[in-house]
Amino acid sequence: KIVVKFGGSNLKTAADVRRSAAVAAAYGRPLAIVVSAFSGVTDSLVRSLEDAISSLEAIDECIARLRAMHEEVLYSHVAAGTERNQVSALLSFRLVSLDKLLRGVHYIGAVPDFVRDAVLSYGERLSSPVVAAVLRDAGLDVAEALPEDIGLVTDGRFGNASADLGRCRPLIAAALGAERSFVVPGFYGIGDDGKTTVFGRGGSDYTAAVLARCLDAESLDLWKDVDGFLSCDPRVAPDSRTIPRLSYAEAAELSYFGAKVLHPRTVEPLEDDGIPIRVMNVERFGGTIEPFSIVGPTVPGETFSPGSSARKGSNAHAVKSIASSDDAAIVRLEGPGVGSRPGILARATGRLDAAGVNILSVITAQTCINLLFRRADVARALAALKAETVPGVLSTEALEDLAIVAAVGDGIRDSRGAAASVLGAVADAGINVVLSQAGASPVAIYLIVRSDERERAVRAIHDAI
Template identity: 45%
Template sequence: MKKIVVKFGGSNLRQPQDIDRIINVIQTYQRPLVLVVSAFYGITNALITCVQNAKEGAGTKAALLESQSYTHQLRQMKRQIIEANVATAADRDRIEKALAVRIDQLDRYLTGIHCIGDVPTFVNDAILSYGERLSSLLLTEVLLTHGIQAREALPEDIGLITDGVFGNAACDFEASTASVARALDGDEIIIVPGFYGVDKEGKATLFGRGGSDYSAASIACCIGAESLDVWKDVDGFLSADPGSVSAPRSISQLNYLEAAELSYFGAKILHPRTVEPLFNQDIPIRILNITKPERGLQAYTVINAQRKVTKDVVKSVTSTEDVAILKLHGPGVGFKAGILAQVTNALDRHGINIKSVLTAQTAINILLARDHLDAAYAIVAEHHLAGVVEVSRNTEVAIVAVVGDGVLEASDIGSAIASRALSAAIASGVRVCLAAAGASEVAAYMLVHQDDRKLALQAVHTEFFGV
């Protein structure tokens, strides 16, 4: 029997009592599973801050005490979770000692930063992986105390090998598949920490922020899983963010491309790369809501290879403010050969990802994540590119996108989907900066003034869904 890979994210791990919900879900399956877990909510952010503070205060007693204070808080937090979920004193003591070993490892990494005054990339990735390492160990031990046969399997032990890129790695499936499949064979519940794999030398390499979804998908691919079940605290993918529009509709089915584009353009249900390992495997992703136990294992949204243009074409309208524009100005930049290649190569060398590029005769607009903008600006500005008379940056923008198979085709009333979306936004007074269609088979988007993001989302959603 094929196994199911089950992913529990940080939204499922906020409070000590959340462990009870996870146990109930596991028992509902009544079969062997591979669980992939994230860090408890907020832990990764705290570790990032801790690393930065340790680096900036390297060598000072105050910074060292701050690091030690955080690991002490971490011990207390884990102790509270153990006390809330483990009945006997002997079991609580045993689990606390096991967790203490890992927290001591983390403490040594942080102390090392103070000694050397720097954070090598492999050290940074190792430190940030500890949120997941603590979750997997804790959950394994709690399951055992509840009479559930379980074992932990770390990426370094199962051979989840990456391409070795620190901070934003990809799984090396050729190197991983056989070893992962062997290691995860068995009739028990196997818990794997998400977010990281290891390079061929055994060093932890992160799969990028939010990369536990990608971890789970990679493992599902390696073992040929029946499905990847992702448990959230929301009703799957919706036609829009419920915090921005009234009465959004639930989406029962998406194809891999639609889910990838929705995630890329701001839907926070999945990491954008989650579908990547499953695309050619026809392994469905099922989105379930852990706060709705009455539904059992009935998914809200199923993501698979099935492609179908629905009557309404648009399945969802999504948006994000995590975007900025780096603009290269010049009377011939759109014509002069080599400018774009020089820019993209320079940004790539510094690990800066480009979201999209829109060109004209007098300008090249490069869309980036907002926190990459200043670094990208400095890189491009120092190159003094021929033909570029000015480099500017704009953070006061947001993306609004419509997603659905058929968005590039004509709708049943004869108006192009992208045109309808743009017209609806403009008619509502939205300040549109740029618009693009054609780059994707299933998505079209516009850049609007940041203050108009919610207005644009509401106007476009009303255009296609009537609410």
């Protein structure tokens, strides 16, 4: 089988859903189809959790809004009759379950982690039966298959779960192996205790990758609303170019550092088996299946993709693409010898782990330890690190309003002068680099700059490649 994934950007309107059905039909073969929530629904569910604590009326409004949105798509494409009635009844059943969860939040005045994950999964639980019905109306032999019914088992971690691939593989292969198509809601799986656990925002890509691994798929086809991976964000540099071929490592680093083409963990289940990821643009669908970018095993000796970028300098070929994000902050631990005294870094990271705070990167020097975080994690990180005095640490401070700029390309670590070229391009643009890291990844160099200088830094590097 081929695993096909349609994201929320492909599911904004009734016409979008019909177009996705046309895409699925164009394959002319059984598929495993993973769907995200309809556009905007997950954000709406996040707000509903916040509003439910203080307002029962907000819960009623949320349920009514979701019902209207999904029934509009269903009624637009599925004629009155048994099929429409059955799917409408299923939507009602799932909305009742969601309503009960939200009312529970109201009555206890809090949002337990297991309830949050369960509520957030309803975007996909509501979109999948509607998409399946539209596909059937288009003539496809397709059934809905829920993660809890096919054996998508997770480690039970709320908010950022991982699939247990060893246990999932035989179960999913048996459940989805029949010669027909299946629609699977993405974003969530089920822990050993039966509770819903989500894979993090954008996690439907990860669901699709898990299915591709378990089915030994020919490829994972991601339908997006962009022309695959680009040399940088076209809103920053209008002359950005499509990258036709990337390694798994390149795709993972670009996604990790801000490229919103796929979830950063999508490559994890696929790399060992060499299953390619093909990125398509649904806006350009003309009846044939044509990928803009293919992510797969590195070709021996290949350090850049032909046509992916014009080589302007001696090291320019090492940089294939630039990703960036304003979502960065640094917590700095300072004191004489903190970088060389045994145990200080271990104690700091241990506290952060206990607090559930993810560290993006660590850079140490003799008198300073720099810890890189997402902005939303800074307050919790500071609280954890200041909970008790660490001998040798004289000050702990946060640096915010920062951005990450990452230059990515196979061979960049071993390409003589590549880091100097990247730093030189930024320096020539008059931009100060707060922090830089080269060598930690074989395919990435990243810089930390002020947020208001991020776009200029990206353009400067892009112009140099």
